[in-house]
Each structure stands twice: as structure tokens, then as C-alpha cells.
Amino acid sequence: MAVAAGTIGSLMATLDTSIVNAALPTIQGEIGASQDEGTWITTAYLVAEIIMIPLAGWMVRILGLRNFLIICGTAFTGFSMMCGLSNSLIVMVIGRLGQGFTGGALIPTALTIIATRLPPSQRSSGIAIFGLVAVLGPVIGPILGGYLTETLSWHYAFFINLPIGIGLVALVIATLPDEEKDLGLFFRAxxxxxxxxxxxxxxxxxxxxxxxxxxxxxxxxxxxxxxxxxxxxxxxxxxxxxxxxxVIRMGIIFQRAFGSVFFLSLLVGAALYGISYMLPQFLAQLHNYNSLQSGEVTLLLAIPSVLMMGVFPLLVRKVDIRILVAAGFVFYAVGCNMNAYITQETSGQNFIVPLLVIGLGQFLALIFLNQAAASSVSEHLAEDASGLFNAARNLGGSIGLAVIKTVVQSRTWFHSEAFAGGMTRNAPNAQAYIQQQAQQQGGGDMVLGMGRAYASLNNTFQTMGTAYAYADMFWLFSIAMLLCIPFAFLLRPLPNNAEIVA
Known part of the structure; x- marks a missing residue:
């Protein structure tokens, strides 16, 4: 039950990283924030979360695990209610900062509970559940946020945390024993x-x-x-x-086993959050999908993880974890490469097979990387390892999103200009096409028709350029995933005959 409490807390915090994204345009309008101001609703959460994740282990040592989870669970729920009731940008950003700090503490604590409280024979199953939460959170968040916003109100994207938070605190009180606190650590920090x-x-x-x-x-x-x-x-x-x-023993990053986990976690985080971001953006920009429709497509990424959970114990006992993680990156690369040929005609149904392949890679790479993280250090370093591992995944997500936005913008311009240049080089055909469009769209007024024809042509170039830019980004992800494969073989293997984490 203690593991259930930690997992619920981790899921609640992971969901809130992305659940607000679908409701963001509506929230901005209702609290009177501009588009630029509204981005701080997301940024405030991410900044606070990334700061708190690596410090969570230190706070656990000061307050004790039980007290720490009660404080964080209660505070997270309170800040969620503050966000849901807010009517100004300042109140919303303060609430999101509070959510980020307390939610960031809940994420690594779940892995700490698994690594230190479960008997060795059950740890791998606990880690698998934690990994599943890490996979499902970024995928389910947008679709849940879209559903709540479309059917109820954006406020419920925050209010949903109230019953979950109450359940979390109740579970912690009922299942975790009180521990001796070491408040002196704060003053010796x-x-x-x-x-x-x-x-x-x-x-x-x-x-x-x-x-x-x-x-x-x-x-x-x-x-x-x-x-x-x-x-x-x-x-x-x-x-x-x-x-x-x-406060946190970062020297473990320079150990071969954990250093490989840390590096791979950065890249898996970039892929996990990046692909979950790219798909809705592509479908919204080129096919006018709403958040709920694009969320249904993105949900395909989670299906392999759910289906494969049944064979996880067999895989962890029978197959070298390094081979499993490497296979995950192979599937990741293959799925991304399948999406490297998308065009402006590609719609949701065309993503089914590639997303299932990527989802299988996500399951193998992320869930077994969690296993490798827990086995790469001794038990007394589990809290530090959990904080650094989860911080790396979130930091990788931020890096990935920054790269995606920059590359897509620059490559959209590049491809649009290339298409326009191609039309210029075929001037007779281009002029004939424009004349035809002008006659059709001008209603007898050739000046008006020519303006509309050029605008339509420019819009076509922009749409084609956008599609090709996203294709370029999927190709880059496929190359990055292939480059990860050698690092998978630097991980520490698990015992051949046991379903345990050392």
C-alpha cells in the first residue's frame, strides 16, 4: 500500500505537467492573460518541479518519508485548488509554482519507496509500475485536460486533484510508519x-x-x-x-553504470515529452484536430506499455536488461523513421502503426531503464539516484521541446522558401496556375483574384513546409535513438536468475 501511495503521488504530479496544456488557451482568456503571459502558467510549474526533484531525497532525510509525503500531498492538493479558483495570472502562477515544488517532491519519492521499502523479490514489479506511470502521464495528461475542458470546465483540470490528493494522504497515514526526523541536517546543509x-x-x-x-x-x-x-x-x-x-551526492553521475542511466534518461525524456508534443501540434496545425481528437491519437503510445506489462516479469528474469534497453531504442528509431516521411496529407489514422512501434520502444527503453537506475547504486544512495534520474528525464524533456520548437520553425521557413523557389523556376507553369486560380477566386475581379491566388499559394507552401519540418524532426529523433544503443551496453546487468534489483 505504501508503494500505491507513492505511485498515486507520482501519477498526480506527472499528469499536472501536461494536463493544463490542453486548457491553456481557455485559461488565458478567462484570467485575462495574453498568450506570452500565459506561457508562465506552464513554465512556473516546470521550473519549480525541476528544482525540487533532486532535492527530494535530502528533504526526506530531514523530515522522514511519512511526514514528507503528508506535507507534500496536502500542499499539492491545496495549491491545485488555488489554481482552480484563481481569477488572475498572479494567483495562477503562484499556485503553479506551489504545485511544481510539491509535485516535484512526489515523483522521485515513489521510486525511493520501491527501492528501499519493498523486498528484493518484488522490487522489479514495483519499478515497472513506476515506469508505466512515467509513460502514461505525458500521454494521458493532454487528453484528460482536453476532455475536462470540453465537457466541464478548465477548473476541473485542477479540481481533479482533490479526491486523488485526499486518497494519497490517507494511504500514507495508514501504511507508512513514522520515522525519526533529523532536523539538524537542515542547519548542516x-x-x-x-x-x-x-x-x-x-x-x-x-x-x-x-x-x-x-x-x-x-x-x-x-x-x-x-x-x-x-x-x-x-x-x-x-x-x-x-x-x-x-545535499545530493552528484558524484554518482561519474560512475559508469549510473552515468549511462543519467545520459540515456536525458534522451528518453526528450523523446517521451517531445513526441507527445509534436503529434498534437502537427494534427492541430494541418488538420484542425482539437485537443481531445489529437489526444486520442497520442494515446496509441501507451497501448504497448499496458499490453506488455504481463510479460515484464518474464523478460526481466530471462533477458539481459542491456539487450532490452537497446531493443527499445531500436524500436524507437524505427517508429520515428516511419514518421520521417509524413506530408501535409498525413492524418491521425496514418500514425497508428508508427506510434505503436514507438510505444513498444518506449516501454522497453523507459521501464527497463528505471530498473537499471535502481540497480546501478547501493541502497543508501537510492534517494540521490532517484532524484537525479527523474530530474534528467524532465530536463531532457525541456531540452527536447526547445530543440523541436526551434528546428520546426527554422525548417518550416526553409522548406516553404524551397517550394516557392521551385515555382519561380517554373515560371510559365506557375503563372498559368495563378491565372487559373485568380479567375476562379476573383469573381470577375482579376486584381482581387490575383491577391487571393497568391495568398492561397503561399498558404499551401506554408502547410507543406510545416509538414516537412515535422518530418525532419522525426528523422533527427530516429538518429538520436540509434546513437543511444551503444550506451545501453554500459548499464549494469541484473542477476540472470532473479527478478530482483540489487
């Missing part, structure tokens, strides 16, 4: 690392989320944040080198 990590991860996340909108380094705002992030990183490194008792 390695505050250089805390300050450095907060500045480094917080500023970096804002740069990644707001960079494209601010035109990257053309903006003094982005330049200042980048400098702040670099300074934070230097402070963090100095704190790690000088502290007697580091």
Missing part, C-alpha cells in the same frame, strides 16, 4: 549546492522554455538567465567539491 542547483536548473529551464519566443540570444533577458545558470552551475560544483555532507 550544503547550502552552496542548494543555491547553485536552484539557480542552475531554474534559470536553464526558463531559457529552454522561453528562448524561442524571446529569439534566443537576441534577448538580454535570455542572456542574463544563461549567465545566471552558468554561475549557478559553478556554485553547485564548488559546493560538491567542498561540502562534508552534500
Amino acid at each position: 550544503d547550502w552552496l549546492s542548494v543555491i547553485g542547483m536552484t539557480l542552475f536548473l531554474g534559470a536553464l529551464t526558463v531559457v529552454l522554455e522561453e528562448g524561442l519566443r524571446e529569439r534566443w540570444f537576441e534577448s538580454t533577458f535570455i542572456i542574463k538567465l544563461s549567465i545566471a545558470s552558468a554561475v549557478g552551475f559553478i556554485i553547485l560544483v564548488w559546493g560538491q567539491l567542498t561540502a562534508r555532507e552534500p
